[in-house]
Amino acid sequence: MYVSYKWLQDYVDLTGVSPDELAEKITKSGIEVEGVETLNEGISGVVVGYVLEREKHPDADKLNKCQVDIGAGEPVQIICGAPNVDKGQKVAVATVGAVLPGNFKIKKAKLRGEVSNGMICSLQELGFESKLVAKEYSEGIYVFPEDTEIGTNALDQLFRDDQVLELGLTPNRADCQSMLGVAYEVGAILGREVKLPQTEVKTGTEKAADYIKVTVDAKEDNPLYVAKVIKNVTIKPSPLWMQARLTAAGIRPHNNVVDITNYILIEYGQPLHAFDYDRLGSKEIVVRRAADGEEMLTLDNAKRKLTADHLVITNGQVPVALAGVMGGANSEVQANTTTVLLESAYFTGGTIRKSSKDHGLRSEASSRYEKGVDPHRARPAAERAAQLLAEYAGGEVLEGSVEADHLSVEPAVVSVDINKINRLLGTELSVQQAADILNRLQFSTSVDGGELTVTVPTRRGDITIEEDLIEEVGRLYGYDNLATTLPIGSSTPGHLSDYQKKRRMVRGFLEGAGLYQAVTYSLTSEEKSLQFAMEARTPIKLAMPMSEERSILRLSIIPHLLEVLKYNAARQNDSLAIYETGSVFLSTDEGDLPEEKEHLSAAVTGLWETHPWQGEKKPVDFFVLKGILEGLFSKLGILDSIEFRKLEKEGMHPGRTAEVLLAGISIGFVGQIHPKVEKELDLKETYVFELSLKAILAEEVAPLKYEAIPRYPSITRDIALVVDKTTTAGELSTIIKDAGGKLLKDVNVFDLYEGDRMEPGKKSIAFSLKYFDPERTLTDEDIVKAHDKVLDAVKEKAGAVLRG
Incomplete structure (x- = not known):
């Protein structure tokens, strides 16, 4: 609601209260004044002029040469390009030296060889918004009524010597969507009478x-x-x-x-x-x-x-x-x-x-x-x-x-006890003081002992219960006057739950790894609703969607992250790493609310590292994203329970996608987007993962234990195993760890060979195994015994043989 300060004076005497002071008082009483605008601020030197003569500019078809009387002796010549300027008009003239909005200063100038001593102004040039200018003057200069005096201040004639207060009204204060409503409010704040318009109609x-x-x-x-x-x-x-x-x-x-x-x-x-x-x-x-x-x-x-x-x-x-x-x-x-x-x-x-x-x-x-x-x-x-x-x-x-x-609306009658007012506000008001405050609002108030009975005018439809009256008393008494007190009673300090702490840890780790957080829509299209979904459920359609593109609750976050990558790639930002923690929505029995699960998803494309000075460029690959996940799992203390297993999934690369298992239970997947999908989205090689965040963060983790740095040396043994090409390194690694016993502390893959010297259908995978005992130095006999168990296990369970 925009409130003209001068208009408001018709109803309330504002003597001694400036617009800024009034704005502060209104704000303190509970209605925020978002700003005070001075309509003629920064404008000077604009007067009413009279166009004595108008003729076409000799060297410009769209310009006019005008002789204008500005009430200062001799007429001045002004070149004007307005299509509606004409002889006999009274117009707004910015004289030489005048200042217009934007600190635009008017100087004597020559336009196509003709001297111009000022400017004939449109309303827009005087600071009016274009949408508020009457249609007949929206293109061209403004013309004053014939009885306007020449030489007077044009802004005063336009009543721009005013300030406007912008009220930020909440929906309950509909009464202040009128000047009279604001007048009642201001009258109550200042303790002054409200003068209503007199209507006498003949x-x-x-x-x-x-x-x-x-x-x-x-x-x-x-x-x-x-x-x-x-x-x-x-x-x-x-x-x-x-x-x-x-x-x-x-x-x-x-x-x-x-x-x-x-x-x-x-x-x-x-x-x-x-x-x-x-x-x-x-x-x-x-x-x-x-x-x-x-x-x-x-x-x-x-x-x-x-x-x-x-x-x-x-x-x-x-x-x-x-x-x-x-x-x-x-x-x-x-x-x-x-x-x-x-x-x-x-x-x-x-x-x-x-x-x-x-x-x-x-x-x-x-x-x-x-x-x-x-x-x-x-x-x-x-x-x-x-x-x-x-x-x-x-x-x-x-x-x-x-x-x-057919109207039957009666004023609300509300009663409130003075003790309740004082108890809730922390004040010591007398019943008469409270009644005086309510009377200032033009509420009819009667007092019976300590009880006030108030008849609320129909203009204040927001007041229906006693708490509403208490609020009125409090805000007009002055929030600044309320005593400062501490809460009474026992309280529990707020804190983050374990889940929230871990979620923050996840976000912090991924951002530290170089990924940016994204926040995308929870709604998607029917076409994309089943893409990359970890669980196949019937998509949930909105009853009243705003568009077909946002009509289905999502089952996966990945399609939205791919949209973000596509948007950036189209703007030459083709190396990007983003993640999101958000909900997916799974349908349940008909009529029930959907099951909401929080997922963690990421998408990475382009170059992971680039050092132009050294000439080094490292594009993102499967192991970059897998390494980020392993680092995250290690941070959460669950890496030992994690297993990666080959997976074929629609929309994903058949040879570069792995299922992620936690304690043997699938919690998501990681891999490369299928090349066909990348081509459709015009993306480079793009790698993604999506995991059940709830499953990760809900996993029980043993308390952190610290061990002394080993005093005894470790022993490393390398083995190269020849296996079928279908056998994965992950399967072999699991067999080796299970068979190695307590002495085997670390297993790493360091080589893969599939060259000409390997028989068809076979490959060689080399592992480095580290053995040690923190209590003693291991002997050759200890190592051989443990190592033989490993070799027997891989031969028995995977058909692996040592490469000669």
Whole structure:
């Protein structure tokens, strides 16, 4: 909500309170003021000038040479390129030495050989937002009314000598979406009286009831509908002061009739709508729900298809407005309108919200109806608008209003005990002090002993229980005045669970290894939903997806990480390592909520290391990612329980993919993306892994034990085993570890040979085995005994023989 400081002074005496001081007081009372803007800040030297002569520039088709009287003696010559500049206009002139927004200084210049002593300005050049400039002046200079005095300050004539406070309203404070609502708030903060507008409307002899009949079929959606008729109006621009106030509030001026309805919208918070009575098509208004498939053309020239969920204003036959949201093009006020039918109604918020959301129309009116307007302001707002239409549009207001009244809204009555107020706020207020605070808010308050009974005006629909009243007392008493106290009672310091600590450890390790954390969508497309899934479940489709690309809950994180790599590769960032910890969603029995599991996934592509000075480049490969995982498992203390086993999985390279097992149970996989998939995504060799994070972090780990550095030497034996090509090094390593006993401490692969000297279907894998005993020096006999067990085991279980 944008609040004009000068406009606010119409209702509350702000003497002695600057805009910045007022902003601070409002913020301290509970409504945040996000900023204070001075409309004419940094602008000087702009006056009203009169164009005496205009002729085409001799050397430029799009420039005009103007002689302008700026009220300082001799006329000055100004070169102007605005298409609408003409003789006899009163315009805004930035004189030589003037400063415009952006610290733009005006100097004497020559344009195509002709001297220019200043600049004739458009409103945009004077700091107006383009979207707030009236259409007739959106392209070109602004023209003042004929009675504007030459030589006066142009910004003062435009009422830009003002400050605007931007209130950051929460949804419960819908009452402050109007100037009167803000006035009540400021009056209570400053302890000053609130002056309401006086509405005295002179009416003609004719009666409104002779011109219009109002019927409301949807009584629950529209409990109150008020219609007034104003004849003989003249459509013209609204007065400058009104245009300035609307602009300050963020609304573009149109004409006097539309501007007056918008002015009342901001002043009272009550949306109004003006129909061209002669274009209405009948002498009745019928408010009803639309028929399914019914259509109407709204003011933005868009055809809207309606349903029975939408409330419409009709002429008895066809819709003339989408209630509370936007009027229809068939009854729009135009330049030749002479009779206006004025609508002031109370619509329920849910109905208006539905229409606004379905049609993507978010208007000033709909936003107020959605949050709730004061039902008792509909009538005074209509009278105030009729008064302004008579004054500024020359209209004749017909006697009376035509109403459909089914409204039954009573002010809320809430009681609260002073002891509870003091207990919750930590204060020692007397019952009279609390009553005085509530009376400042214009709440009717009675006191009975220590109990306050408050009748809350309907404009404050957010106050329904005693805690709401306590909040009002507290914020107006002043949060700064509340005593500082410590909490009473026992409390437990917050801490991370073991799972959270380990998850942080995982993230820290991966980031230390050079991977960046990614956060991707939990939603994917149907096409990608089953890709790389660790568990095959039926995908879960959203009931109301925003798009087909985000319509299914994901079963794997990898497709999203590949999207990130593709996005970066398209922007020449083709060496990237990323990871994500996030949830996947697995379907359960029909009707039950999905099972949510946290996974850890990573994707790496391009160069893992590059040293241009040394001419070294190391592309990422399977063992880079496997090594990162082994380092992570070692950090978590579970490496000894981990096993890698060859795996064939759709979408993955058949020879470079391994299943990861923890204590013999599969927890995920690691490997290269299939070359076909890489080609589709336009990626280089890309390696990924996805693991069940819950399984990893939930694994019981024995307490960390420290051992003394061995005093006795270790002994290493190397063996080269000839096995079938289908036998993996991992299988052999497991057999060797199981057979080696307590003396075998370390097993490493250091060579693989598949050359010409090897018989077909065979390969040679070389292992380095380290033996030692921390208590004694091993003898040859000890080593031979343990080593023979290893050789027997690999021969028996894997058919391996020592390479000669």
